[in-house]
Amino acid sequence: MVYGKILKKQLFEWMVFLRIAEKLRNKRCYGAPDLVVEVLSPSTVRNDRLLKRYYYEKAGVKEYWIADYQHQTIEKYVLCSDSLRLEEVYDDRNHPFVSTVFPNITFSTHDIFSFLAFL
DSSP states (O other): OEEEEEOGGGOEEEEEEOOHHHHEETTEEOSOOSEEEEEOOTTTHHIIIIIIHHHHHHHTOSEEEEEETTTTEEEEEEEETTEEEEEEEEOTTSOOEEOSSSTTOEEOHHHHHGGGGGO
16 A cells, blocks of 8 residues: 655655555554655755654654655665664666565666656
């Protein structure tokens, strides 16, 4: 299941991925999402990198991506010993990107950021 807030020009500000079967009880979702994706905005960089990462870490989010469309990079943080640790920074030189929590999710950053050429 994916939740997201759509911005102008069809950018997702954030997305949440859940393994529903493990978190669904009595038609309600419980617990932290498995994966959160944030798309940086110049006005929220500090908030996304520090405050939100801290909240996601304390909630037990297993994987956190920060997509920076200005620099065309994706930072992948993975929960290890109750701490979200930077595992890799992906750009057009190192790919494919592979999710730790969802190993079937794989892509290149070029594929993700190629829409910028049309804006």
